[in-house]
Amino acid sequence: MNHAQLTALGRALRLLGEHGESLTSDTPDTRLHEIRADLRRALDLLEDGLTGAAASTRCAEHPTGPVDESAPDLCLLCETRRRAARRSEVDGAYGRPRQPAGTVERVPTRYGVRGDRPQPQQRWLPELWNGREWQLCGTPRHDRREAELYLAAQRRGPRAATAYRLVHEFTDYEVLRVWGTPVKVDIEPMGNL
Numbered sequence: 001m002n003h004a005q006l007t008a009l010g011r012a013l014r015l016l017g018e019h020g021e022s023l024t025s026d027t028p029d030t031r032l033h034e035i036r037a038d039l040r041r042a043l044d045l046l047e048d049g050l051t052g053a054a055a056s057t058r059c060a061e062h063p064t065g066p067v068d069e070s071a072p073d074l075c076l077l078c079e080t081r082r083r084a085a086r087r088s089e090v091d092g093a094y095g096r097p098r099q100p101a102g103t104v105e106r107v108p109t110r111y112g113v114r115g116d117r118p119q120p121q122q123r124w125l126p127e128l129w130n131g132r133e134w135q136l137c138g139t140p141r142h143d144r145r146e147a148e149l150y151l152a153a154q155r156r157g158p159r160a161a162t163a164y165r166l167v168h169e170f171t172d173y174e175v176l177r178v179w180g181t182p183v184k185v186d187i188e189p190m191g192n193l
Contacts, residue, residue, distance in 0.1 A: 001049035009049060012042035122170040126151050129163035131185030137161070140169070148177075155179060 001009075019035045055063035059075035071079035124147035128137040137154060141147035144166075151164050163180030 001051070005045065005049040009042065009045045012038065012045055016042055122168065124176075125167040125169055126154070127165050127167055128154070128161035129165075129180070129182040130161065131183075131187070134165065134182070137164070144168075144176075151179065 015038055016035075019038065053064050056067050057063060057065055057074040059065065059073045059078055062075050062077050066076040067074050068076035068079045071082075073079075121142075123140040123142055124144050125136060125140050126138045126147050127134045138147075138150050141150065147166055151166060154160060155164060161180070163178065163182040165178040166176045168174045168176050
């Protein structure tokens with residue numbers, strides 16, 4: 001519904017509200033015919049403004065999706081997702097799945113085996129100087145070139161910081177490159193006098 005349609009519909013509904021307030025037991029038939037005409041006009045405006053189909057479910061994510069009468073929100077798609085989640089909870093509660101023939105079952109160890117430990121990740125963290133400290137200015141990247149291109153775009157932006165740096169994270173942090181000069185900025189006016 002566009003703005004003009006919304007305005008016209010609101011006006012028609014306010015008029016109907018005024019009709020409702022003025023109704024009494026001795027309202028003449030001519031006034032009732034006028035109310036009926038105004039009701040039809042409001043319904044026509046509403047019909048012209050509706051573009052989509054009526055919601056078949058009570059689901060905000062899939063309002064016109066397939067219907068499942070047993071679901072609380074009548075949405076088959078969401079109910080299928082919920083059933084799968086319940087099924088996985090039940091399946092996991094009965095123990096570990098059986099191993100295929102020919103595989104050796106691993107014995108639990110106190111410290112785990114090499115395959116159980118997560119692989120170390122290396123990331124490049126773009127940071128900017130905010131006047132007092134370095135802060136993360138974008139999502140960590142897994143590609144150094146992509147992180148440098150991101151920082152180059154930030155430096156060319158309309159609200160560029162005074163300094164940027166690229167930090168390499170690989171089980172430890174290492175500053176790779178710094179653009180600009182970080183200068184301490186006192187946030188108090190007049191130098192905190």
